[in-house]
Amino acid sequence: MASVPDIFVKPAPVAPHAMFPRMYVIQQVRKETADTFTLVLEDRSGGPKIKFAPGQFNMVYVFGVGEIPISISSDPASSVLVHTTRAVGTVTRVMAGLRRGDAVGIRGPFGTVWPVHEAHGHDIVIVAGGIGLAPLRSALYEVLSQREAFGKVVLLYGTRTPSDILFREELEQWRARFDLEVYVTVDRAQPGWRGNVGVVTTLIHKLPFDPQKTTAMICGPEIMMRFAALELQKRGVGPDSIYLSLERNMKCGIGLCGHCQFGPYFVCKDGPVFRYSRVKDLLVKREI
Amino acid sequence: METLERILGEHPFFQNLDEPYLQLVTGCASNVRFEPDACIFREGEEANQFYLIRQGRVALQILAPDRGPITVETLEEGDILGWSWLIPPYNWHFDARALELTRAIALDAKCLRRKCEEDHNLGYELLKRFGHIMEQRLSSTRLQLLDMYGVRS
Numbered sequence: 384m385a386s387v388p389d390i391f392v393k394p395a396p397v398a399p400h401a402m403f404p405r406m407y408v409i410q411q412v413r414k415e416t417a418d419t420f421t422l423v424l425e426d427r428s429g430g431p432k433i434k435f436a437p438g439q440f441n442m443v444y445v446f447g448v449g450e451i452p453i454s455i456s457s458d459p460a461s462s463v464l465v466h467t468t469r470a471v472g473t474v475t476r477v478m479a480g481l482r483r484g485d486a487v488g489i490r491g492p493f494g495t496v497w498p499v500h501e502a503h504g505h506d507i508v509i510v511a512g513g514i515g516l517a518p519l520r521s522a523l524y525e526v527l528s529q530r531e532a533f534g535k536v537v538l539l540y541g542t543r544t545p546s547d548i549l550f551r552e553e554l555e556q557w558r559a560r561f562d563l564e565v566y567v568t569v570d571r572a573q574p575g576w577r578g579n580v581g582v583v584t585t586l587i588h589k590l591p592f593d594p595q596k597t598t599a600m601i602c603g604p605e606i607m608m609r610f611a612a613l614e615l616q617k618r619g620v621g622p623d624s625i626y627l628s629l630e631r632n633m634k635c636g637i638g639l640c641g642h643c644q645f646g647p648y649f650v651c652k653d654g655p656v657f658r659y660s661r662v663k664d665l666l667v668k669r670e671i
Numbered sequence: 672m673e674t675l676e677r678i679l680g681e682h683p684f685f686q687n688l689d690e691p692y693l694q695l696v697t698g699c700a701s702n703v704r705f706e707p708d709a710c711i712f713r714e715g716e717e718a719n720q721f722y723l724i725r726q727g728r729v730a731l732q733i734l735a736p737d738r739g740p741i742t743v744e745t746l747e748e749g750d751i752l753g754w755s756w757l758i759p760p761y762n763w764h765f766d767a768r769a770l771e772l773t774r775a776i777a778l779d780a781k782c783l784r785r786k787c788e789e790d791h792n793l794g795y796e797l798l799k800r801f802g803h804i805m806e807q808r809l810s811s812t813r814l815q816l817l818d819m820y821g822v823r824s
Contacts, residue, residue: 513820543820572742
């Protein structure tokens with residue numbers, strides 16, 4: 384079976400700003416949903432532009448409050464840095480109150496990347512759940528920038544309710560493309576919703592892709608990722624061709640502090656993007 | 672020309688069903704079409720059909736006081752709609768409404784129930800196939816109930 388060579392997921396290069404935050408200024412704050420927002424950031428440090436690859440994350444520092452890991456959701460071709468997150472903890476709640484012109488500190492980028500280049504010639508299946516669409520947004524932009532290099536490209540997106548749908552405008556633009564299939568489903572419908580209702584995994588068995596030549600990228604709640612991987616395997620996609628992005632308690636970003644240890648791995652350094660075959664047994668281990 | 676027998680035979684639900692059984696099932700089948708917003712069946716009505724959706728999308732709904740119809744699941748091309756015909760007292764537990772123009776093959780459940788009673792091998796074959804669908808729907812419902820995307824408190 385054709386699968387991506389094992390050299391992937393390769394270790395991330397050491398971030399040039401691993402230990403010392405660079406100053407970024409907020410260009411725009413976008414409210415995506417009731418509890419989710421996007422920061423568009425501009426580098427004001429004066430140093431060389433930081434390059435990232437889809438799948439990587441930054442440690443974002445709200446001065447005087449704390450630092451948290453957030454996946455990068457920018458279009459890799461864009462000159463600005465974009466982070467989308469949910470206001471759920473101390474740092475993100477303060478972050479949600481920041482305004483244009485405020486500054487944050489950025490360390491990174493850290494971690495492994497989605498296998499976009501390695502998947503050339505394959506069909507691409509992207510399965511996103513909830514806020515998990517944010518880390519996959521960069522990957523999708525990269526795929527679309529090299530669209531002719533892939534077979535079918537399918538985006539599956541599941542959320543809790545229609546009000547929780549992220550990146551609505553972009554979803555509409557993506558849906559209008561002839562070279563991209565987009566399916567959106569919600570767990571709970573609201574009045575007026577005429578789209579799909581049901582968990583995102585139920586759509587996988589109907590998707591148009593060649594399982595022998597498919598690379599799947601999944602990001603969302605861990606339960607959803609496990610079930611999505613199972614459904615993909617039922618369709619014949621090998622565990623070596625399925626990738627998922629894990630989230631743990633990342634602190635240092637370079638595998639030193641040990642907070643994000645996941646079995647033999649440090650998620651900040653060996654992940655967050657893992658080949659499913661490497662972690663599938665760990666995902667169901669209670670002792671980790 | 673597409674015959675009902677060929678369409679049914681190619682549907683994953685009836686795959687590998689013995690030819691005589693397929694012919695028998697075909698004898699209970701007919702093409703149906705529902706306009707957008709058409710009611711396919713209502714909660715409490717007798718469940719005397721099930722459907723193989725060939726095109727379109729169907730919402731399974733439940734009516735709640737002050738909230739109107741709530742869609743609990745949508746089904747589309749390739750899906751099977753309805754299993755209440757299998758289980759006494761053979762009444763629908765939900766409403767089904769076409770969200771868009773929907774074409775389906777309707778299977779006459781009274782006819783099928785009678786044939787299943789006469790031939791338990793056919794009954795067992797159909798039960799196994801419905802059991803698989805029920806297992807999938809139950810798993811999906813459990814995931815929906817988990818509220819996976821909700822904020823953990």
